[in-house]
Amino acid sequence: KNSLNSFSASRMSPRYKSSISEDSAPSESSREVSVLSEPPPVEMKALNRGRMGRFFRSYYVPFLLDLRTKIAVAILFIAYLGISIYGISVMEQGLDYDKLLLQTDPLVEAFAREIELFPSGDQIEIAIKKAPDMSIAENRERIEQIAQKFEQVSYSNGPKSTSLWLREYIKYANLTGSFLNDDRESWVIGVYEWSQLFAFYKLWSQDFVWANHSDYDHLSLVSFRFRIGIHDLNTPTDLVMVTEEVRQLAAQHPDLEIFTYQYSRAIADQLNVILQSTIQNDFLAVVCMIVISLLFIPNPLCAVWITIAIITIDIGVIGLLSLWSVKLDPIFMITIILSIGFSIEFSAHVTHGFVSNEGNLSPKERCIIAMEKLAWPVVHGSMSTILGVTVLAFINSYMVLVFFKTIFLVLVIGVFHALVLLPIVLAVTTPYVERLNSRLQRVSDEKKEKATTASKGSVYAITVPVNVS
Structure with missing residues (x-):
């Protein structure tokens, strides 16, 4: 028993003493443990970087x-x-279209030659989806006025670059001595046959859409198109401006359903x-x-x-x-x-x-x-x-x-x-x-302290009269 007690005392006394002697000076070993357990200062952390x-x-x-x-x-x-x-x-x-290709692609060279030989120019296609009755003189005059307005847009080449079948057909009639009446024979059947002529005039057939072209009795002109030329489009802003102008002109005639298009329209949009x-x-x-x-x-x-x-x-x-x-x-x-x-x-x-x-x-x-x-x-x-x-x-x-x-x-x-x-x-x-x-x-x-003080004051104000009574 004595040996067991002495062993227990020797094992338990340090722990017991450390728990009850709070004001006593720490030993050397305890100071070493406390130093090692403390987080290292900033300088010690920095040494490990x-x-x-x-x-x-x-x-x-x-x-x-x-x-x-x-x-x-x-x-x-x-x-x-x-x-x-x-x-x-x-x-x-x-x-630019060439930016979508590898620089070694042959199309890049083709685009470069086009820009070199035909710089800053373009054609605008103007399609009239619902063609009016061209046998009426007022309708022909209206189409002519519409074409003239399109020729006046910014950067336009004017009438010299306009490709309008109406003008060419009248010129052809004058050259051949034909007399144009305000009837179906002159402005429906005559225009269709003229567009089917040989040589250069055959190209005009691509500018018309006909209904019942195999039956002259029911032949009718559904749609047609013409073109204007523009030049000196040096900046993208110029292209956007021209596109907006032609679209505004087309919107002024909703009954004709005019649509415009150009090669660079995708870039403008x-x-x-x-x-x-x-x-x-x-x-x-x-x-x-x-x-x-x-x-x-x-x-x-x-x-x-x-x-x-x-x-x-x-x-x-x-x-x-x-x-x-x-x-x-x-x-x-x-x-x-x-x-x-x-x-x-x-x-x-x-x-x-x-x-x-x-x-x-x-x-x-x-x-x-x-x-x-x-x-x-x-x-x-x-x-x-x-x-x-x-x-x-x-x-x-x-x-x-x-x-x-x-x-x-x-x-x-x-x-x-x-x-x-x-x-x-x-x-x-x-x-x-x-x-x-x-x-x-x-x-x-x-603010919180003032709110707390005010709440305490309000409680006393209520309880004091109760205590007095």
């Missing part, structure tokens, strides 16, 4: 937060925005909607990215700077792509929307890494920890992606090159924002934001 961690802690962040560096970065950012906005202002619109669609889709994509960022990073400071970073990155990519021989077309619209995800990635990581640190750290310490953790992975991720898409730069295709240029610019500009711009901005603005938050919190606490 490797060479690049020490580089960002000891050299990069102090250099970045230096006043001279801040001024230089501010000037660089202003120049970046200025160049980007200039690029957006001079950006061309429209998708595309130009009408491409800018609006790009802005709308780009805006929706940015809003979605901001909402997703707020869901995963519920911090107002993060939301503000991530939003600004997305917008400035987007402006830079669009402007620099314009200066890099990229036009505003559907290919550009698709790639720029896809690139918004890349633009938010690095900025979101760095911003969250900065604001998620301990609240008692200074802005410089927060910046050091964020750069130690994230700067080198951001460099790795961006460089690996750039190297991955670099192979696309050697493919001689416009679509592939636009994709490469977009991804390259998004990554380079995104890294500039994440590793240069955002650390400076966060280090400068965080003290003011925290000061504002503490002031708002103090005001909120004072």
Whole structure:
């Protein structure tokens, strides 16, 4: 029993003494255990980040937060925005057909020769679906007036380039000595037979749609068309303007159902909607990215700077792509929307890494920890992606090159924002934001305290008369 008691005392006494002697001085072993159990300070954490961690802690962040560096970065950012906005202002619109082909395709050479030999010209087809009764003189005069109005549109070549069967038929009748009456024989059967003549006149048969052409008793003219020529279309805006003018003229005669068409109409219609669609889709994509960022990073400071970073990155990519021989077309619209995800990635990581640190750290310490953790992975991720898409730069295709240029610019500009711009901005603005938050919190606490005091006073006012009574 004595040995068992002594053994129990020897095993239990240290634990018992440590629990009851709270004010006694700790032993050397307990001090060692407490030191090892405490979380290491910031400096001890930084020692385990490797060479690049020490580089960002000891050299990069102090250099970045230096006043001279801040001024230089501010000037660089202003120049970046200025160049980007200039690029957006001079950006061309429209998708050239040869851009859909490989540059080695024979059609590219054919398109180039067409532009060289027949520059900036086009023909507009004007189809009258419901042809009026051409045996009536007023209807013939109306068709002539409509043709003259179309000949007066912007960039028109005038009557010399108009191909209207009515004028040619009257000229043919005068040359042959034929007398045209206001009857069916002259303006239905006569026009049909004239369009079926040999040689050059045979071409006019393609401009008519006849009903019952095998039976002269029931033969009727259903539809016909004519053409006007335009020239000096130097910019896509000129093409859009001419297209709008001819459509407005056609809309003035709904009973005839006039339709217009030209070879470059697809480009004109595309130009009408491409800018609006790009802005709308780009805006929706940015809003979605901001909402997703707020869901995963519920911090107002993060939301503000991530939003600004997305917008400035987007402006830079669009402007620099314009200066890099990229036009505003559907290919550009698709790639720029896809690139918004890349633009938010690095900025979101760095911003969250900065604001998620301990609240008692200074802005410089927060910046050091964020750069130690994230700067080198951001460099790795961006460089690996750039190297991955670099192979696309050697493919001689416009679509592939636009994709490469977009991804390259998004990554380079995104890294500039994440590793240069955002650390400076966060280090400068965080003290003011925290000061504002503490002031708002103090005001909120004072309001709660006043409300609590008022509620207590109202209770006493009710209970005192009861106690007296």
